[in-house]
Amino acid sequence: MQRLEPRPALGARELDDLVLKVGRGRDREAFISLYKHFAPRVKAYLLRLGADDTAAEEATQETMLSLWRRADSFDPSQAGAGTWVFTIARNRRIDLIRRERRPEADESAAEQVADPAEPADQAIAAAERDKRVRVALEVLPREQAALIEMAYYQDLTQTAIAAKTGLPLGTVKSRFRLAFARLKRVLEGDPS
């Protein structure tokens, strides 16, 4: 697989600003910078998930086209540019490669069945959350990180992961729970 020359990666703030420029002014220069940053990563993501080169290239183009068209709905207080692009790439892959639909939650629904006080209290800014998530990824024990990679990069459900690794389903579930508990601790400001 060909690799690009190392190039200084754009920071999270810069990426957010570029998406905002595309959203507000249909700024093609900003879009080209975003394309240079994200297209090779999105393609790598799709290849990791088993797409062949043609399908990965095609779905990457569609992801970038969606970025251009939906940039006006980008809200950096909800999610940073990298997270936003990940969700677009994930959804386009489900559409175009898996040929299924991706049902999305209705975020505007006013009705809440759970106690809403708890998550609001814990809410942290998207930028801070993205930073802490990176820390969490680095401190996750190897076997938990491996399961997360299988879910995100191999399109495997917990049951399929159990079958593939030969681990009992209960072990897979508990490792996911431990990984998520770790993530939560780091997000709440405890990196240990």
Add this chain to the structure above:
Amino acid sequence: MSRHHPSPETLMCYAAGSLPEPHSLVIATHLSLCAACRADTAEMDALGGAMLEDLSPTLMEPDARDRLLERLEEPEVPRPAPPPSDPVLPSPLRAYVGRGIDAIAWKKLGRGIEEFRLPIPGGDTYTTRLIRIAAGRDVPSHSHDGDELTLVLAGGFTDGDQNYRRGDLAADADPAVPHRPVADADGACICLIVTEGKLRFSGPLGPLLTYFRG
């Protein structure tokens, strides 16, 4: 008040995009009703974003960028308008059902139970249905070959020592252990259910058996 949410591993597979479509629909419907799980899912999306950033970039075809730039002003195929709101069916589910709750042609299964099968890809592996159980009636004791996800949309039911109401998600701890859900007395209980594999009835069977075996 008991609240029943999807497990972290199920939410994580939803965020990763690895859940089958019927399960994604159940989770998206729960998320439409549950801000706590929406916040958790946002964190899992951020995990996906961080992992994307860490991947070694792969070269695109040399002319890919120019070809895309030419397409930027192409007219976009209009996206379907969001379905009208429905008091029972949250928007993602309403889109799959294709009609409001009052317009559903329920199929009677007997014993106060009716169903409506959703047209959703699942092949032979999964069955996705809405089930309506008359107040106070039970579903005959049964077990599963695989997992079953049940999301309450109206009314409620009790299974063992657990009570489930609108928005609550029930997933069996052990699909092989028979269970017998009973609808609460305060009205019909409507649920969205995704079943993997065949149902196995352990009690007196009745007409349901042949139907569920379908």
